[in-house]
Amino acid sequence: MLVVELIAKKQRGEALSAEEIAFLIQGYTHGDVPDYQMSALLMAIFFQGLEESEGRTFLKAMIDSGRRINLDSISGIKVDKHSTGGVGDKTSLIIAPAVAAAGVPVPMISGRALGHTGGTLDKLESIPGFRVRLSEDEFIAVLKETGCAFGAQTSELVPADRKLYALRDVTSTVSIPPLIAASILSKKIAEGTNALVMDVKVGSGGFLRSEQEARALAATLVRWSAAENVRTVVFGTDMEQPLGKAAGNAPEIMESLEILRAGNGDKRLVDLSCALGGAMLHLGGKTGTLQEGISLFKQTLQSGAGFEKLKQIAAAQGSSSDVIEHYDRHWKPKQQRDILAERSGFLTKVSARETGFALVDLGAGRRTAADPVDHSAGIIFFVQAGAQIKPGDKLATVYWSNGLHVQDALDRLANVFQISDAPVPPVPLFAFYGDAHGIQDASNLSTLFTT
């Protein structure tokens, strides 16, 4: 087979066969298909899309590119959670320890910052000593010992996705729904989870262009994972504005620890954590209904058990309970600048997308794959969309230590806050919910989300 012919076939909008897809994925994984040809193919897929059967074949080929972790030695229904990527989205850091504390094992293989969105691994690495590069044996040992393990993809676990993810990041080809589904599910199926709770982000701060696309992705995730015996539920949630008060690696750890310690904090962040965590407890067999799962999750969070669990996990993954207990001593950004309102009015938008790109400029994310990350860099917001403000009000504080493009970040931040004379209604946090029964409006579930 000639790669150039397969690229041309996709350019014409024709479907690739199972053999052709297996040839491309294997060839790319082993270095026989170079980046420039895979980039051309990805761009053709971006414009022509993939048929259902092609997408499923991509998923299978990606899983088959590496090993599957066998978690049979760990009793109970293993449940993971994953998001399609957002800004300020730190729910994994809150949910995973609290769900494990409530007795459901959480094997969590996460990603790094992608484009303008943050990554759980980069956030965890801002905890001194915390190791996310675990071998398969270490991952299983931490999961057995603490009930939760946070790992990175190893070179054996879906190596095709490791390479493709990095290539998509720098070729602007992340936003291809079937490839997002194949990327996420290949990792989840290979890591050995039995069930999955997905957070599909809707809005310009995520990767999907419309709610329609997000709903289609949600349905795909439920359908494809069911075929692999992984029960999946999906929440479609707003990503027009950053989630919570902090964005950036160490600041997000600070905010997560505050919530884990006190059981409360920013309402949208806590509500989303409770919905996702509650669904994990329900899928993990701890409760008969989603509503009961949410109540159990809230009780666990408010008891502080999640905070204690994170201390255990940190100790098992190379850090210590003391670092978690006194994390504020470890966050020492060298520079900070307040962003003040220049006029009065109503804050109609805090743009998640612009915030995400400002974070990349600050050094909290990467402009190129080889860039080092400034873990101290980030933004703390003092207002949310809907707030009434007057000139001089503090909107946010920006932190960094070694940012090379700080002026670019500050220029971008000027576009983050939109102030108008008239208020606009806030965008609801939940857009839709999906499970094996289909995708439904979140308004049908609104009673679950009132705290």
Ligand code: URA
């Ligand atoms: N998260 C993933 O793991 N893969 C994608 O393609 C997008 C978000």
